[in-house]
Amino acid sequence: MKLKTLIVSILILAGLSGAAYLARRPAPPPSGDARINQPMVDRATIEKATKVRLSDAGKTVELTRQPDGTWRVPTYYDMPADFSKLSGFVGNLTDAKIQRLVTANAERIARLEFKDTKIELLDSTGQVQLLVTLGKNAETGGGRFVRFGAEAKAYLANLSAWLDPEAKNWANAELSNVKPDDIAKIEIPFAEGGPITVSRAKKDDAWTADQTPAGQKVKADKIASLLSSVGTIRFSDTNALDDANVTVAKANLRDFKLTTFDNKTVSVSLGRKPEEKKLKAPTASADGKTGPASLGSLADLAKKEEKKDDAKPGEEKKDDKPLAPEFETIPAGPVFAFISHSDAAAPINALMQKRAFQIAEYTFTGLPQKADELFEAAPPPPAPVPAPVLAPTTPAPAPKK
Numbered sequence: 001m002k003l004k005t006l007i008v009s010i011l012i013l014a015g016l017s018g019a020a021y022l023a024r025r026p027a028p029p030p031s032g033d034a035r036i037n038q039p040m041v042d043r044a045t046i047e048k049a050t051k052v053r054l055s056d057a058g059k060t061v062e063l064t065r066q067p068d069g070t071w072r073v074p075t076y077y078d079m080p081a082d083f084s085k086l087s088g089f090v091g092n093l094t095d096a097k098i099q100r101l102v103t104a105n106a107e108r109i110a111r112l113e114f115k116d117t118k119i120e121l122l123d124s125t126g127q128v129q130l131l132v133t134l135g136k137n138a139e140t141g142g143g144r145f146v147r148f149g150a151e152a153k154a155y156l157a158n159l160s161a162w163l164d165p166e167a168k169n170w171a172n173a174e175l176s177n178v179k180p181d182d183i184a185k186i187e188i189p190f191a192e193g194g195p196i197t198v199s200r201a202k203k204d205d206a207w208t209a210d211q212t213p214a215g216q217k218v219k220a221d222k223i224a225s226l227l228s229s230v231g232t233i234r235f236s237d238t239n240a241l242d243d244a245n246v247t248v249a250k251a252n253l254r255d256f257k258l259t260t261f262d263n264k265t266v267s268v269s270l271g272r273k274p275e276e277k278k279l280k281a282p283t284a285s286a287d288g289k290t291g292p293a294s295l296g297s298l299a300d301l302a303k304k305e306e307k308k309d310d311a312k313p314g315e316e317k318k319d320d321k322p323l324a325p326e327f328e329t330i331p332a333g334p335v336f337a338f339i340s341h342s343d344a345a346a347p348i349n350a351l352m353q354k355r356a357f358q359i360a361e362y363t364f365t366g367l368p369q370k371a372d373e374l375f376e377a378a379p380p381p382p383a384p385v386p387a388p389v390l391a392p393t394t395p396a397p398a399p400k401k
Contacts, residue, residue: 059165076167092161273333
């Protein structure tokens, strides 16, 4: 066979083999699940939502968006929501991606512990736009198992968000946030000597007081600490306005008044039920009697007196010692903050009509208790500069004639 004929035969065979492969090659695998590598919650769904509902461990919290774009917590006295917490939670949802389809088998899905831990996004008509049920955390590789709506599928998402079902924790705890640089004057109450007013003309000026003792000046760092305490207040819990602790706190207030450079005033009143010492009830006698009956009959008292008389000189007479009264200490109540703003439209004024707000104890106990805590020794005035001593001048010689 000639070489040319051999080459042609090889080329023809190669072409036939290629055609046979193309005709017999397997069909491409069907495309994967559309959710894979996509955000667990897309931004468009978030933007349409006017209500977020979170459920876990039998508790449910709802947050609703208002027409002005703010959010509230209707399940906690319709208080303003903590926007930073909400935005952080939403960020976790949009950052999380579906990593893979775990199973569509009902028995396997049942083992992934999908219970009542849910995230729901609703639109303005109340229709659920998204329902995600969370299962247990993956044992290896991290992530959490999720289901969408009633779908018979379970996915794994790299979700790290924690569902907080406590409604109070979603309320904005900030009651006041007056910046120290904005304060021109503060009135500070004291039990002895009345209030002291500390003021300044400009933010960079030194503080002065209306009752500065001789040889002293206002302690700047003490005023800065005070402004931080009463100007920025966050609540830790709330009570009903008619709660007994609230009533007693209102009767034991310290009233601070902050005035800003633009002539607005913020009144901050802090108080609590004071610590109380009460006389303990009489101890019962061996036979269970209390009060005068515990002393016994007249005959018993007479016997006690005879024992006293028979005591030898120098012998201790225990019965002669008077019984010291015993007291029990009832701790002070929680600290409450009552705040008002000179601007009638300020949100804090309406908020104070809803609940009474507890604050951290250290905010109250760290305040100055006596007026002398506000002052420190002023530096002595500079010593006078002595006048320069001039050397005597020699008169000029008379001109020669």
